[in-house]
Amino acid sequence: MAEVVLKDVTKRFGADVALDNVSMTVPDGSFVVLLGPTGAGKTTTLRMISGLDKPDSGEILIGGQSMAGLTPAQRNVAMVFQQYSLYPHLTVRENLEFPLKSPLLKTPADEIARKIKEVAEVLQISHKLDNKATALSGGEMQRVSIGRALVRTPAIYLMDEPLSSLDAKLRADLRIELKRIQSNSGATLLYVTHDQIEAMTMATHVGVLDRGKLVQFGSPREIYENPVSIYAASRLGQPRVNILPASLFGGAPGNADKIGLRPEQIVQGEGEDSLVTRVEHLGDQTRLHLSFKSHDLVTVTDAHTELSEGDTVKIRPEKPFYFDALGDRIA
Structure with a gap:
């Protein structure tokens, strides 16, 4: 080789x-x-x-x-x-x-x-x-x-x-x-x-x-x-990374245009209210489709969750990615 x-x-x-x-x-x-x-x-x-x-x-x-x-x-x-x-x-x-x-x-x-x-x-x-x-x-x-x-x-x-x-x-x-x-x-x-x-x-x-x-x-x-x-x-990750306006959550750098959140970067049970719009049970995990301040995002939760459509769950970002207006990562 x-x-x-x-x-x-x-x-x-x-x-x-x-x-x-x-x-x-x-x-x-x-x-x-x-x-x-x-x-x-x-x-x-x-x-x-x-x-x-x-x-x-x-x-x-x-x-x-x-x-x-x-x-x-x-x-x-x-x-x-x-x-x-x-x-x-x-x-x-x-x-x-x-x-x-x-x-x-x-x-x-x-x-x-x-x-x-x-x-x-x-x-x-x-x-x-x-x-x-x-x-x-x-x-x-x-x-x-x-x-x-x-x-x-x-x-x-x-x-x-x-x-x-x-x-x-x-x-x-x-x-x-x-x-x-x-x-x-x-x-x-x-x-x-x-x-x-x-x-x-x-x-x-x-x-x-x-x-x-x-x-x-x-x-x-x-x-x-x-x-x-x-x-x-x-390119990598299921569910796909959530790309949202940086202003949606507090603490974004001044030059940030977008915030990127993978499922593990979304802490549940703390922060602000979001609406559960869909629940997908996939066996080993459950995908939660949420509406947060009129923006859709997807995360995962416990396979045996009792959450259902119409419920409210608190969320906050943890160590998210920030991107500028061109889509490049901000260190």
Whole structure:
């Protein structure tokens, strides 16, 4: 595995700037997740590293070597696309074997068989090995697509929302398995997702992208607890951070325009009255939807709360985030 470095990488598609002077280091052996909405530049970043697209300026290094002029095959990366990229005329086993039979790898037959067996068991597709790819469900095809990357030992795994088409249980199972595989193997993995649960549970580092700019890079806990902006704060956390006028509560800095409150930053039972407008029982916790001075906010409370719609609960902020008029965090 290898460290991957982007230095001042810019990519344009006509008048649109997909990546804007992005510098980022994916440490050797790390699990880095890129977060951001559609159009933020997440997939473009993967394509730059893989060699499928070339940057207009800047440099990409894998293992300390510049990738300028190298083809995707020469970069030794394994990429899993959001769409199923399988050979439909081949069986599952043949699809999994395909990258290992590359003349560049020259993998021995017994090693191929061992890797196929191991990956098939992890992805729960052992019983499908002799099926044609066209006979699989969508979720099974995506598992085979992931497996075709996992059988290799590349410099870096690049994954573009690989779990998005799977059902909830399998998605949860594969989150655990992917993290286990990455941790045990020491693999370097760069993973694109919209799912903040995937980011919080799997990532060693998170990169928050906004319209082609990398706005924050750090551990999931760091970004959750110390976001640099409203945008970064909104990328992680369920329920989402509440963004309200700073004047709603006392004690705000003079240049504060907005206050940000995560559930644990809202103390209940003290402060000013708020109206309970909705109660959502989720098993291990209960979400409270509140109206406070005509502003809506969401927090959590005890799973067995007896609060109901129409009740009143006192609240006050504790160690909130403050943001200026541009949405940047005020220290």
